[in-house]
Amino acid sequence: MSNFILETRGLTKHYGGVHALDDANFVLSPGEHVAVVGDNGAGKSTFVRQITGVEQRTSGQIFFDGHAVEHAGPLEAREAGIETVFQTLALADDLDVPSNLFLGRELFKFRLGPFSILDRKAMRERTMEALKTTAVKIPNVDNPIRNMSGGQRQCVAIARTAAFASKLVIMDEPTAALGVQETAQVENIIRGLKERGVPLILVSHNLRQVFDLVDRIVVFRRGRIVASLRKDETDGNDIVSYITGVKGSEEAAA
Ligand SMILES: Nc1ncnc2c1ncn2[C@@H]1O[C@H](COP(=O)(O)OP(=O)(O)OP(=O)(O)O)[C@@H](O)[C@H]1O
Numbered sequence: 001m002s003n004f005i006l007e008t009r010g011l012t013k014h015y016g017g018v019h020a021l022d023d024a025n026f027v028l029s030p031g032e033h034v035a036v037v038g039d040n041g042a043g044k045s046t047f048v049r050q051i052t053g054v055e056q057r058t059s060g061q062i063f064f065d066g067h068a069v070e071h072a073g074p075l076e077a078r079e080a081g082i083e084t085v086f087q088t089l090a091l092a093d094d095l096d097v098p099s100n101l102f103l104g105r106e107l108f109k110f111r112l113g114p115f116s117i118l119d120r121k122a123m124r125e126r127t128m129e130a131l132k133t134t135a136v137k138i139p140n141v142d143n144p145i146r147n148m149s150g151g152q153r154q155c156v157a158i159a160r161t162a163a164f165a166s167k168l169v170i171m172d173e174p175t176a177a178l179g180v181q182e183t184a185q186v187e188n189i190i191r192g193l194k195e196r197g198v199p200l201i202l203v204s205h206n207l208r209q210v211f212d213l214v215d216r217i218v219v220f221r222r223g224r225i226v227a228s229l230r231k232d233e234t235d236g237n238d239i240v241s242y243i244t245g246v247k248g249s250e251e252a253a254a
């Protein structure tokens with residue numbers, strides 16, 4: 001038995017001839033915050049999609065919370081305790097904010113077989129609480145998501161993650177589309193997860209953010225993990241040289 005909350009062994013994903021992810025061996029300890037960095041197309045989002053069951057891997061194994069996992073889809077991953085903010089947001093355009101937050105885990109006043117009544121009031125209240133923690137100002141949570149700005153949508157997705165965070169949180173470029181203030185808020189949410197002992201995988205191109213927030217940095221290059229370094233044993237220049245391939249082309253990291 002391993003002591004890791006998440007472990008991948010030989011995780012591989014090919015899209016036809018494109019080797020988007022090759023033999024990724026990755027571990028995450030309980031409570032640990034790890035950044036995943038790398039150039040565009042390095043395989044970071046592909047890695048996230050395999051762990052979260054959005055796609056089915058070509059080969060390799062995933063262990064989560066002590067079990068080998070075969071997440072048939074993102075809902076199963078979420079039920080298992082993995083909350084994810086995807087790079088391309090999985091929000092339902094036609095629904096309002098509370099319905100998006102509770103998508104797939106709606107609260108009911110009453111439920112008997114096919115008959116059910118949604119508890120809209122409770123969902124709305126929990127939504128307002130979750131948004132308060134992100135300090136995001138959304139003019140009207142009853143508007144459909146489609147009428148919101150990119151940054152507001154992103155904040156809804158992050159509020160959803162923070163509200164339901166259980167065993168593992170994954171964020172793929174959570175602040176790429178955000179302004180300065182919203183970025184600071186999201187970083188505070190991440191610090192809050194750390195305090196609560198919730199482990200995190202943070203995909204980010206922002207090295208300042210990465211060095212501010214995480215314990216360890218994992219570098220992807222051309223579908224492979226080329227480095228795994230504790231924050232205190234590396235620096236920005238070192239990480240950039242792994243990202244660009246000046247370093248690490250021959251060394252494999254655990
Ligand atoms: N559905 C797909 N079909 C074919 N190729 C894909 C698909 N998704 C990703 N790829 C390819 O896999 C490689 C890795 O893509 P991925 O999206 O994982 O990169 P990334 O590291 O997340 O990049 P970015 O920083 O730009 O988000 C790229 O070469 C990409 O073109």
Ligand SMILES: [Mg+2]
Nearest residue numbers: 044045046087
């Ligand atoms: Mg990506």
